[in-house]
Amino acid sequence: MASTPTEQPSSTSTFPSRQKPIPYSDENGKRTPLSSILPPLIFGTATFNHQFNSDPFALDTVGLVTSALTHGIRAFDTSPYYGPSEELLGDALAAPFVRETFPRASYMILTKVGRVKGDEFDYSAQWVRQSVHRSLERLHTDYLDLVYCHDIEFVSAAEVLEAVTELRKLRDEGRIRYVGICGYPLDVLGDMAEMLLRETGEPIDCVQSYAHFNLQNQTLGGPRGIERFHKAGVDVTTNASCLGMGLLRREGVPIGGLGDWHPAPRELRTAVHEASNFCDSHSEKIEVIAIRWALETWISKGALCGSRGDPASGLPWKHESNSEVGGAKLGVNVIGVSHPNELDKTMLVWRSILDGLEGGEQTAVQAGRWYRAWEWSRNRKKAVQILAEGVEEILGEWFGYSWDSPAKGFVNQKKTEGKVVDAEPSSLLTPAASPESKPVEGGEGVEKGIPLR
Numbered sequence: 001m002a003s004t005p006t007e008q009p010s011s012t013s014t015f016p017s018r019q020k021p022i023p024y025s026d027e028n029g030k031r032t033p034l035s036s037i038l039p040p041l042i043f044g045t046a047t048f049n050h051q052f053n054s055d056p057f058a059l060d061t062v063g064l065v066t067s068a069l070t071h072g073i074r075a076f077d078t079s080p081y082y083g084p085s086e087e088l089l090g091d092a093l094a095a096p097f098v099r100e101t102f103p104r105a106s107y108m109i110l111t112k113v114g115r116v117k118g119d120e121f122d123y124s125a126q127w128v129r130q131s132v133h134r135s136l137e138r139l140h141t142d143y144l145d146l147v148y149c150h151d152i153e154f155v156s157a158a159e160v161l162e163a164v165t166e167l168r169k170l171r172d173e174g175r176i177r178y179v180g181i182c183g184y185p186l187d188v189l190g191d192m193a194e195m196l197l198r199e200t201g202e203p204i205d206c207v208q209s210y211a212h213f214n215l216q217n218q219t220l221g222g223p224r225g226i227e228r229f230h231k232a233g234v235d236v237t238t239n240a241s242c243l244g245m246g247l248l249r250r251e252g253v254p255i256g257g258l259g260d261w262h263p264a265p266r267e268l269r270t271a272v273h274e275a276s277n278f279c280d281s282h283s284e285k286i287e288v289i290a291i292r293w294a295l296e297t298w299i300s301k302g303a304l305c306g307s308r309g310d311p312a313s314g315l316p317w318k319h320e321s322n323s324e325v326g327g328a329k330l331g332v333n334v335i336g337v338s339h340p341n342e343l344d345k346t347m348l349v350w351r352s353i354l355d356g357l358e359g360g361e362q363t364a365v366q367a368g369r370w371y372r373a374w375e376w377s378r379n380r381k382k383a384v385q386i387l388a389e390g391v392e393e394i395l396g397e398w399f400g401y402s403w404d405s406p407a408k409g410f411v412n413q414k415k416t417e418g419k420v421v422d423a424e425p426s427s428l429l430t431p432a433a434s435p436e437s438k439p440v441e442g443g444e445g446v447e448k449g450i451p452l453r
Contacts, residue, residue: 020319021105022074022309024177034146034178034205035235035329038108038307040299041350042075043068044240044336048085052246052256053338056084064343065092069102071347072312072320077208077240077334078139079112079150080131086111090139104141111135112150112182114163119413123149123159125166132170148180148208153188154406160192161199168202180206182240184405186224193232203233207305208334210240213298215248215290215391216272217400221301230304237305240334242294249287250276263403271398275391284387291346293388295333296353296381302331314351318367326358352377 024032043065048056065076076093078085092098093107113131114123135144147170149163160181167179181196181204183189189207197203207229213220220226226237245262246254252269253262264272276286299306306329313320322330337343355364356377364373392399 018100019069019102019106021103022108024105026177031177033235035305035307037309038146038206038236038332039073039075039309039311040307040330040332041073041295041312042077042110042238042332042334043073044077044334045085045089046077046079046082047336047338048078048088049083050256052254052336054256056088059088059338060340061088062092062095062098063340064337065089066095066098067340067343068312069098069107070316071314071343072310072318074106074310074312075108075110075145077110079115079148080135080138081112081115081117081150086135086138090141094140108145109139109141110146110148110180111139111144112148113167114152114155115150117413119411121151121154121159121412122414123155123163125162128163128166129170132167132175136175143174144176146178146180146206147176148182148206150182151405152181152183152192153185154410154412157192157195161196164196164204165200178205180204180208182208182210184210184212185402186212186219186228190224190228190232193229193234197232203235205234206236206238207234208238208240210334211244211247212402213239213301214242214244214294215275215286215388216244216268216395216398217402219400219402221298226302226304234305236307236332237302238332238334239294239298239302241336242298242333243287243290247272248290250280250285263405263407265403268398268401271395275394278390278394279387282387286391288349289384289387289391291335292349292353292380292384295335295350296356296384298331298333299353299357300331302333303329306331311354312347312350314347314354315367320354320363324359324363325354328358352380356381 022037024037026032047053048059048061050056053059076089078089080086093109113128114121116122132144132147135147136142147167149160149167152160164179164181167176170176171179181189181192186209189209193204193207209220209225211217212225220237220239229237243249244264247262247264247269252273253260253264272286279286279289308322308327308329310319310321311325311330335346337346352373354360355369355373360374360377361371365371370376
């Protein structure tokens with residue numbers, strides 16, 4: 001188990017006592033734009049869940065969160081739907097060393113409301129308020145930086161409007177700061193972003209899309225995705241799951257405590273397996289290519305709805321500002337890891353990607369890194385792009401494929417006053433919900449690669 005981190009040779013500063021707050025103000029009705037402070041790399045904690053790991057309680061979540069913070073990550077994404085994720089993240093952030101070294105204002109917490117179980121959604125104002133207060137308790141905080149309506153494709157537009165309206169009331173009360181929506185079908189996300197602007201006169205702060213900008217599906221980067229969101233006034237669009245919820249792995253989809261829950265059809269899995277063999281033939285793992293390609297490409301492709309928040313440096317105890325990597329908006333990515341070695345590898349990739357940005361040559365030299373780091377990064381980008389194009393050719397008709405969400409015949413089993421009531425199904429599936437959150441007797445964390453959701 002990891003505990004208090006030690007100073008690493010790559011660090012260029014002394015062991016810090018307290019980290020600086022992320023600048024935020026809300027004065028005279030004007031809030032700091034989310035796009036000026038949201039970090040471009042967010043730690044997603046869906047992996048603290050039975051979907052990806054047999055026993056999430058066996059994971060060293062305190063060590064992972066602490067290491068992420070020391071490497072510069074300043075935002076964490078979670079949800080009540082992710083089994084014990086909120087509690088595990090909250091406990092990690094409340095650890096004595098973290099609490100003393102990283103004050104609450106020095107990082108951002110993103111969570112969600114509305115999805116209760118795999119087949120149960122409640123977007124009522126009452127439940128939204130109750131869910132937010134429960135999240136505040138679980139995460140040991142007085143406020144939440146961003147709250148999404150979770151998987152909006154499962155409910156009606158009227159329900160989304162009710163939930164967003166209540167979240168904005170909570171925002172005005174100081175309980176949350178920004179409001180977003182998230183889900184799988186891009187057309188539904190676009191419809192809802194436009195509806196919210198039209199009905200309320202105020203655009204949604206953030207849209208989170210998952211599994212739609214990776215080696216298998218890049219629709220988020222086009223007119224149905226980020227371009228449409230931008231026209232609807234969306235400030236930030238975050239890209240989650242650059243491994244397609246674990247689909248783009250040599251070992252295949254992750255099998256956790258819930259068994260095989262992944263919605264990808266057999267034919268798509270077979271095509272990905274062939275693409276993985278193609279990467280193997282060039283001495284690369286498909287997940288390595290997938291992670292690098294998505295993170296690096298979305299930095300520029302997602303800049304239209306990106307952020308100037310300070311990026312994680314990828315190095316222990318080394319702060320880096322947006323101005324040090326060119327000063328432009330960067331597309332925002334969400335990563336998810338289960339084990340320290342996965343985090344270390346991801347941060348090395350991220351550092352190399354930053355080295356390839358504008359001013360990367362000077363930044364590397366000033367930081368005492370290899371003077372050719374920029375050149376290496378640019379050449380690596382070209383090699384990854386070539387393999388990405390090869391994967392696209394092999395996927396063929398499955399490139400750009402999106403599975404149904406929700407699945408045909410879905411009915412929302414919404415509970416009302418102790419009774420289960422069939423709500424009108426949405427015409428427009430994410431994985432099944434976690435089982436009851438409880439430790440597994442003698443359970444051990446099972447490494448499942450690097451699922452990004």
